[in-house]
Amino acid sequence: xxxxxxxxxxxxxxxxxxxxxxxxxxxxxxxxxxxxxxxxxxxxxxxxxxxxxxxxxxxxxxxxxxxxxxxxxxxxxxxxxxxxxxxxxxxxxxxxxxxxxxxxxxxxxxxxxxxxxxxxxxxxxxxxxxxxxxxxxxxxxxxxxxxxxxxxxxxxxxxxxxxxxxxxxxxxxxxxxxxxxxxxxxxxxxxxxxxxxxxxxxxxxxxxxxxxxxxxxxxxxxxxxxxxxxxxxxxxxxxxxxxxxxxxxxxxxxxxxxxxxxxxx
Numbered sequence: 179x180x181x182x183x184x185x186x187x188x189x190x191x192x193x194x195x196x197x198x199x200x201x202x203x204x205x206x207x208x209x210x211x212x213x214x215x216x217x218x219x220x221x222x223x224x225x226x227x228x229x230x231x232x233x234x235x236x237x238x239x240x241x242x243x244x245x246x247x248x249x250x251x252x253x254x255x256x257x258x259x260x261x262x263x264x265x266x267x268x269x270x271x272x273x274x275x276x277x278x279x280x281x282x283x284x285x286x287x288x289x290x291x292x293x294x295x296x297x298x299x300x301x302x303x304x305x306x307x308x309x310x311x312x313x314x315x316x317x318x319x320x321x322x323x324x325x326x327x328x329x330x331x332x333x334x335x336x337x338x339x340x341x342x343x344x345x346x347x348x349x350x351x352x353x354x355x356x357x358x359x360x361x362x363x364x365x366x367x368x369x370x371x372x373x374x375x376x377x378x379x380x381x382x383x384x385x386x387x388x389x390x391x392x393x394x395x396x397x398x399x400x401x402x403x404x405x406x407x408x409x410x411x412x413x414x415x416x417x418x419x420x421x422x423x424x425x426x427x428x429x430x431x432x433x434x435x436x437x438x439x440x441x442x443x
Contacts, residue, residue, distance in 0.1 A: 190281040193217060193260035193331075197250040198268040204230050204237045211272045212237075214264075217257050219250035221348070246348040248341035248355040251324070255334070255341075263331050265324045265356075269381050270297075276377040280328050283373045287311070291333035291368035292360070294326050298379035308372035316364055324356035325378065329363075337366040345402060352394065354402040361406050391426035393436045400440025415441050 194216040198206060201220045218239040220226075226241035240253055251265065262284060264276075283293050296308050306321050339362050346355035364370060389395070399418060403411045415437055423433040 190277075190284055191261040192264065192277055192280060193258050193262070194264045194266050194272075195219070195251065195254035195258060196266040196268060197221075197247050197254065201239060201241075201268075204228060204239050206268055207235075207237050210266070210268065210270060211274065212266075213272070213274070214277055215260060217254040219254040221245055221250055246343055247346040248343045248349055251341040251355070252343070255331075258331055260331060263329055263334075264377075265327045265329075267325055270325050270378045271381055272378045273376065279375045279377050283328075283375070284330070287371050287373075289369050290330075290371045292327060292329045292363055292370040294322050294370070294372050295328065295378075296374065296376040297323065297326050298376055308374045310372070310374055312372045314360075314364070314370045314372065316361070319360045319364060319370070320357050322356065322360065324359070325380070327356065327360070333368055334363070337363070337368060339363045339366055339368070342405075345405075351398040351401050352388070353398065354406070357402075358406060391422065391428065393428065393432065396422070396426075396428075396433050396436035397440040400437040400442070404441045411441050
């Protein structure tokens with residue numbers, strides 16, 4: 179193709195929203211290879227605000243004593259200004275071309291409100307791999323971690339889609355704020371797509387919430403299924419139980435007791 183006839187994808191205005199703990203400065207941006215604007219929602223023991231400009235890149239760090247990943251993702255979301263936002267944790271590393279890939283995806287999928295990308299993992303955790311562009315339905319919104327998600331900020335704000343403050347690391351129930359975010363967006367009729375390109379890798383780190391397949395794990399999963407699918411929990415609870423019970427050292431009776439207690443009490 180003649181160079182003068184080549185069409186370039188317009189670069190989107192992108193902001194990375196990072197939930198983190200006990201940061202003293204904004205050096206996290208370099209270690210994560212963030213090349214766009216960013217907001218760090220920093221959970222510490224006091225209140226502070228830092229606003230740093232490096233060349234044309236802006237980084238804000240909002241420090242509060244508020245615990246819970248969902249609560250801090252909302253803090254970053256409330257402060258965001260960009261057209262497109264990426265959800266992030268502090269244990270990821272973006273690839274150099276992540277901005278190009280995200281811009282390309284939203285340029286190609288003009289009706290998309292949310293796009294879920296691929297992630298490289300240091301371990302085989304059975305994550306879903308996007309093999310093609312696909313619009314998601316309610317029944318395949320699970321098992322996509324938050325750091326794979328990019329969204330049009332205005333779509334989320336206009337439809338009052340927020341992260342649950344009851345689920346996720348640091349909250350009452352141990353995980354699921356990312357899936358509930360997607361489910362709420364779907365219920366608000368937002369368009370959610372998968373995209374078969376990788377924008378980051380997950381670095382090795384210890385989970386802040388997963389302590390094994392114990393009583394709390396099954397109780398919390400029962401609560402999650404009840405909130406996510408209140409009309410279908412009667413069907414989904416036994417399906418989940420049969421799948422997950424074999425991973426636990428607990429007896430089948432104990433697993434069953436805890437998941438049903440979470441889902442139906």
